[in-house]
Amino acid sequence: MDNRMFMIARDDWSLHRKGEIDQERHKRKVKEAIRHNLADLVSEESIIMPQGDKVIKVPIRSLDEPKFRYNYQNEPQVGQGKGGTQVGDVIGQSGQGDAEGPGKGGHEAGDQPGEDYYEAELTIDELAELVFEDLQLPRLKPKAAPDMMIDDIRFDDVRRQGMMSNVDKRRTLFEAIKRQSLGGGITAMPHAAAAQSHWASPGEPATGAAGSATGPVTITGDDLRYKTWEDIRRPQSSAVVLAMMDTSGSMGAFEKYVARSFFFWMTRFLRTKYDNVQIRFLSHSTEAKEVDEDSFFTKGESGGTRCSSVYELALRILEADYPPGQHNAYVFHFSDGDNLDSDNPVTVRLANELLERVNMLGYGEIRQHVYGGKQLWEAMSSLTSPAFSRSILKEKEDVFKTLQAFFGEELAS
Amino acid sequence: MTPSEPEQLEQSVERLTGLALEHGLDFFPMRYQMCPPEVLYSIGAYGMPTRFSHWSFGKAYHRMKSEYDHGLSKIYELVINSDPCYAFLLDSNTLLQNKLIVAHVLGHSDFFKNNAMFAGTDRKMVDRMAIFADRMDRFGQEYGIDEVEKFLDAGMAIQEHVDPFFARSGRPGGFREMDGEVKDVIGYIAAQSRYLEEWQREILHMLRAEMLYFWPQMETKIMNEGWASYWHLKLVRELELSDSEIIEFSAMNSGVIQPSPGRINPYYLGLMMLRHIEKKEGLEALFEIRETESDVSFIRNYLTRELAEEMDLFVYKKDGQQYKVTDKSLEEIKDNLIRSRTNGGFPYLTVKDDDLHGRGELLLYNRYEGLELDRKYIERTLPMVHQLWGRTVHLRTVVEGKEKTYMYDGKQLA
Secondary structure, eight states: OOGGGEEEEOOOOTTOOHHHHHHHHHHHHHHHHHHHTHHHHHTOTTTSSOOTTOEEEEEEGGGSOOOOOBOOTTSOEEEEOSSOOOTTOEEEEOOTTSOOOTTOOSOSOOOSTTOOOEEEEEEHHHHHHHHHTTOOOTTOOOOSOTTOOEEEEEEEEEESOOOGGGBOHHHHHHHHHHHHHHTTSOSSOOHHHHHHOOOOOTTOOSEEEOOGGGOEEEOOGGGOOEEEEEEEEOOOOOEEEEEEEEOSTTOOHHHHHHHHHHHHHHHHHHHHHOSSEEEEEEEESSSEEEEOHHHHHHOOOOSOOOTHHHHHHHHHHHHHHOOTTTOEEEEEEEEOSOOOTTHHHHHHHHHHHHHTTOSEEEEEEEOSSSOSOOHHHHHHTTOOOTTEEEEEEOSTTHHHHHHHHHHSSSOOO | OOTTHHHHHHHHHHHHHHHHHHTTOOOOOEEEEEEOHHHHHHHHHHSSSSOOOOHHHHHHHHHHHHHHHTTSOOOOEEEEOSSSEEEEEETTSOHHHHHHHHHHHHHHHHHHHHOGGGTTOOTTHHHHHHHHHHHHHHHHHHHOHHHHHHHHHHHHHTTTOOOHHHHHHTOOSSOOEETTEESOHHHHHHHHOSSOOHHHHHHHHHHHHHHHHHHHHHHSHHHHHHHHHHHHHHHHHTSOOOHHHHHHHHHHHHHHHOOOTTSOOHHHHHHHHHHHHHHHHOHHHHHHHHHHOOHHHHHHHHOOHHHHHHTTEEEEEEETTEEEEEEOOHHHHHHHHHHHHGGGGSOOEEEEEEEETTTTEEEEEEOOSSOOBOHHHHHHHHHHHHHHHOSOEEEEEEETTEEEEEEEOSSOBO
């Protein structure tokens, strides 16, 4: 057997990290692309109202390498069956993504052209993090609440004074070595050895071995370095948010969907960023009532519309449970604006009353078509308080715009 | 691996190598490398042990690795067209798996060495690509990593548009003109764009050289995989296997060559065709075919009605929300298969004019062969070409049966 015909090698591949590095670069680009697509994603139906932290697939076209390629969508292709396939047989259904061909189990390496987008996978939490990046409860005021709390501490500084339990061993040892080194005690500064040395408890930092090659290092009081920390205060959390939705008969599937998307993200956002925000859910047709979260997001109703009913209920709830001066209060109302004509002035008057005691009142009007009554919208335009914000939502993508308008840095007009 | 397995593998490789030689396979000296999954996936994603960095390779790496992590798919081996021929084996493979793979890659190595499409490929590409990677790093340091990446994005958008003719004939430099058109779009732009800096030209030349190296593999996927499958079956059957090994072998083998519903598995199609030919014309004929054919001519010359029926091949098309079988005739099956394999599966583009309107504008021409281009991709790719040419670029193709020219002038697409 000719020995040169083959050899088997077992190399050390531990430095072979290129794939990981380029993968990071790709991930950053995915994140950028997602950030650009947030408006679409926020209103994506598959995302709203799922349970748990399921992974969602996000189509991102811009992350697919551009190339001139065929469009196989409506072109004939060759397939293979298990036997006996006849002309006219149905061999598969096109998926939602439209790019899916039959029998594609998702594990093909993608050598076929015509796979026309890249799917990023991310959890709802990851998406939420991006959506919420710049959102906050606007006009939040520190209220005289006792429950201002420190959530966390962060060690981020090194000082010469501090508690023994917070001695920064590495820095201390480093100082000792530096001092001795400068004083001629030892000649080299053995970083590696210092990093590996073990250490006695901080209570007795008298001596320690910095590695056999370097000789003993003696630590004096001057060498001691302490870690110190900073309190991280989350935003003051005594706030109440009233989520109010029109569930009257004129609110069609689209309108309800849009309102619920907004509230889905709003509740998620508030619960992620704030510790103790209370959210209460009110729905109304001609009458308003408080409902539990579940029904708010799932149940539909019918009947006429009297928007004032929900503003009245909001006032009563704030009056009863949230004395001003102790709570930041927010009210968000979504409707299609199709209100009883005679009720518009009443609604505006009650909204004005609300504005005197809330940090913000946000009104979202979902209007798919340009036509249709604009009376409520126009009546609302008489509200001049800087705490009032309104937004028209014409398409699903406006949910994100409205989130930004209501929870953006500055109050949008 | 248990301690004795490396020796067992060594013995098996020796035996398989001997068997392959006895059967007349003519392969490059083999360099088998044992490696962990991450390494295999990165080589798979880059196509080479060392190649320049790009996010798209990271994307491919991520996809392969997560499919592996989720148990969706597994690469068992990778083999590189080089002399000596490098084959990478997963160190977590069982001994039997590695035996099968060794037999399989011996088939590939023989194919690389003998098939005419590979005649002009650079067998030292492993080293050359490593050098390219170094150059690319240097450019990154000098001109900025983001700048280089941006340029690579543009270059890679047209990297498939090469002309393998020159590489094959061994003639250096210049362009082959056919009816006044040049197929080597990337090479032409690298040489003729008045807009590029030297380092950018160099990148285009590197991309082109790499593509010319990969090109024959894209033209011979069905044959190459069929040939390797044919030989792994033949050679492993001649080993003395234990009962449990035979069962494992069958399971693994059927995993690789099983027909996938609705799709063409090149391993399976290639293998079936070769066996069919062997039955009719003998083993000698197979050796000849592996020397001379590419996928297109292989299908054209050797796909028979009998075989198409046996494999239950058909033509299907999207009809509303459904995929429906539209034809079972051999002609239609052949035509569609050939069409999808022509030019490596990429649209055929040429440079038709480099001074359109007398203003130095570039006109690319798509020879329409029955398949339309994807409009969304034209819109994204044409600006990339503009980035390379520096002036208005045009693409003439066929849309809905009529000739149509797209244009990008640096600002908008028309």
